Amino acid sequence: MGILGRGMAWWWRIVLIAVLWEFQSVVCREVTVPPGPLYRVAGFPLSLPCTVSGFEGSRTQDFEWFLHHEDAEGRQIGVVSTRDRGFPYALFQERVKSGEVRVERDSGNKARLVIQRLRPEDQGRYECYTPSTDSRYQGSYSSSVVVKVIPDTLLITHSRILSGQPVIEGTELQLACAASIQSMQHTHVSVTFGMRGSTGSGSLGHNLKEIISIDRELRVTPGRGGSYEKRYNNGEISLEKRSGDEGRDLYILKISMLALEDSGSYFCEAAQWVLDPSGQWERIAQRTMELGNLSVQPLADTLSVSTVPVGEVALQPGSPLSLTCLVSGAGSWNRSALLVQWLRRGPAGGVEVEVARMSPNGVVSWGDDISSEGGGSMEKGAEGRFSLRRFSTHPADAGQYRCAVSVYAGQLSPAPSSPATLTQRSEGVMVSLKTKEVSVLAVVELPRWPLLKRGSTVTLLCNVSVVTKGPTQVEVQWWQKKRELDGKEDMPPLHAKGGILAKLTYDGMSHIYSNGSELSVDRISAGTYRLRIFSAHEDDQGDYQCQAEVWTQDPHGGWYNTGARAESAMVHVYLYARVTDLLLIPLVVGVSSALFVGVVIIAMVTCCFMKRLARQRSQLRK
Template identity: 35%
Template sequence: MRCMRRGCRAATSTSTEWAGTGRSFVSSACGRRMPGCMSATRPPPTPSTWAPTAPKYCSEVPPPLTLPLTLSLTRTVTHTECYTPTTDAQYLGSYSAKVLLRVLPDSLQVSGRSAPRGRLVPAPPLQLTLSEGSDLHVDCTALSDSPQHSHLSVSFGLTRPGAPVGRHTLQDIVSVQRDFSVEPAQSDPYSRRHQMGELRVEKSDSGTFKLVLSRAQPQDSGTYHCTAAQWLQDPDGTWQRVAEKRSILAEVTIQTIESQLKVSSGPRELTINSGEVLEMWCNVSLAVVPPPDVGFAAEWYRKATEDAPEQLVARLSQDGFVTMGGRYSGGEGGARHISLEKMPPLPGTYRLRIHSAQPGDVGLYSCRANALVTYPGARVEEVAQRVAPSVGVAMRTQDVALDAHTLLQSSTLHRGDTAILLCNVTVETPQPVRIAISWWAELPGEDPEETAGRLVASLSREGVSETGFRLFGEELVTDKAGPQCYRLRMYNIQPEDEGKYYCAATAWVQYPDLSWYNAATARSNSVTLYPYARAKDLLLIPMVAGVASALFVGIFILATVTCCYMKHLRIRKR
């Protein structure tokens, strides 16, 4: 409501405004004089009460002064007048403005539950307990039976557990504006979750709004509120909020998966024979049925002793892909036959089977279960992990006694000869084995404490020969000379081949799954290889030295005789 002063003439205006029941917000403008505002049933205030300094010139048009007023109204229709009396002798006249206020009934209702025919019934807030990763649905019903056309806005908020319920502790989540646009809270995590599609608002009927939080997290626990506001549009296009109410919808508790995840393994102790199937299981369970977006993965680890580092045996992802550890995916022993499978019911039992177990499989096995939540965009986050007690594995094996002895076929070798080294292997075992041989050399100048030598040649368990290191690349051959005798031949030995040589024998046992196991290893004694120089090589040096000395002496004598002769000729000419 405005009362305007224009020049020096009195003016009176009348308008109509809407207000909510019980109070109204009225604006008054009456030049630079302090306005008075009163109901039509009350007398105007005395001029002395409103006596600020007036303008000095009649041509001056004072700017309007707006004064917000709060009135207690109980009738649906009332007349209100803004009255400004003249308190200056220079300006004559009184100014006033009237407004017709129509009071709207307080029909705004907010609740978490609805009743037939749109009537809301008061009810205590819901008590919801959900598992982490489940979808959270909270309904808010906002209705208004106002005769004047109005718009509603609805916003959802959260009060953290243990915090007092109030506007200062209320954290905004998302709101539906009066033009039905959805605006998430500007701060994380709700702006990010809304952008990723994990936070949305659904409108199920004319007055019910549903807040949906996909894959609920532990920080989503708390008391959920719904705030509804009623808006009216003035003729000038501005919007006025005439009513606002808040209701508690639900008290939500999100139980973490980590608090519900249980993992056990068995059997606690296991003793098997070498070559048998090693089988262990890992049971993963939850206190409740797991949500559809929650998956599980299992990993089996082994360590030889309590203080030894862990080695991955096998891993089964939530998508069903199996990954084998480096020790079991191939190598000298070949590929191992290992299976890791998931058995129902959900979350499931993960069974590890090692076919044809070897003595190297002895140790402590532990199962590690991981709970993962899949978000939109194929984003996966681990939310919980549990490790089951270890399973101790012992094995009854068949001993393999292995020994090796190296000898040099010829004790005296000269440069250019062929050196033949023999490695005699003795093996005692009731099971069939295959022997692999490797020849090593420790050359002069190398520190035996820092290096075990250099590989010269090898013969695999399949009988394949491979050559290793030789300084000048001369030919060498390794083969099997007898049932348990292995031979190394080095042709055209040179002084650079001097050193200590030994052989290393490895006994391999093959299991039914065609994998190989290193059952025993033995190192032989060392023999010294020293290539002597030949006799002709020994005479060559003195002969060359004698010839050189003779030539030197002859040249010296010839030079001396020549000088004396030339000197004698010079004397005779005188």
């Protein structure tokens, strides 16, 4: 066993030596640079990475770069070295000393040659050499790549620059720049619009923001900073490429609605790209054009809404009324939609109601406040002028008027759910009307005889007297309020004086508001108005009242409500039972009593008979 063990150990030593020999023959030094040729632009940076692997010794390797000119018959020119400051040849000494040519390390075994500004004479084959740190000279110690230096033909121009004058919030902004390249090598161009935003203290800082760009493959991408991506998806920001003059492509940035965050210094940046043999796109040239400063002024600082005339307007009934809403400082009139409303509050105050409105698309609609008898119009005149006209004013038109303007900055056709950028109201103008002196009295009567019975017709009379000058008409309303039953109201009242039953308008039209009974209203004489309830029932009991409103004519012959009204005192209606109902009670009671007595007698007779029959059967059994 001892001899066998020593033999096995010797065998494993032989195998280990063979594996190590094979590993040394496979793992050896290798230097890698990108495949070429590489096309770069004169005046712009060159960055050549170099990697060494499979080496022995220190993890931090040294790198030396040589340039082989195409016309130098293979002669090497020392460019830069990581270990020898005297390595560069005279052609590169000053450039290396100034840092224009240098080596930048990515790691111990990775470094890159950087030439900050390429020159035409820098064209040639660049060799990356790594001095040996290995115990055996094995593998490759250098690798080279051809660099072609092409002329700088990237041009970028602008059609106009920003003046720096303040622009109102919501205004449209359009900027354009042209870019072109004239290169024998196939390259692409990308264009980016950006801005340097405000630092917050009013001055322009270095808050760089990329607004939107069109890349080398013509894909449009919004900037990720700020709200540009959301605004791009909403269609507020766009970038378009067009064919320009002299073979230049024109790139147009549009911001349909400027926001306060858009204040800043704008620029346009063009970049030239080439596809390297490695399959990666490389930016080989870049040029920036300043487009000027932009200051966006808040809409609230510029918008002004006023009403003409101002103060107070006194009119006679029937006179026309004309009010004008003046709007200024809303930005470009062909870029922002306006919603204009006319509002009115009564002479005694109260809730403000809408009289009329003009939507952003010019459609006029009237509120519940305005009467159709007087007629009116709402019109848009010159830019910023919106008029409200009443052809014939009535006392109901009196009150404080003002206009409210909602601005949809940068939106020509806002959706109904779109919020307005800003809403501002004007000062009010008081409109008063001199009315006639009118007095009115209303008295309701209920005949006391014969007694009112259920199922009969109830008649109520409303006597109205009016004292004034000129022709008048009266509108009469009838109201009913139920009496309380067992401490609870039989029917909740719709008004302080109950619920309305019927109305006879000033022009003779009747309106019945059904309470379950058949009703009628009419005028039986000059000042007497009648309410009839046919086949009255228990629900028709309660307190009744009439209300009279006086209407008169304006100079044009139109009728209007003078506002004079009177309410009568309450009159109570009680319905008695009919004679047939009184006779029915004893009849029902008598029949019920007779049936009860008969049932009792039959039960007693049956009970006694059954007991007697039971006794007879028991005797027979005995």
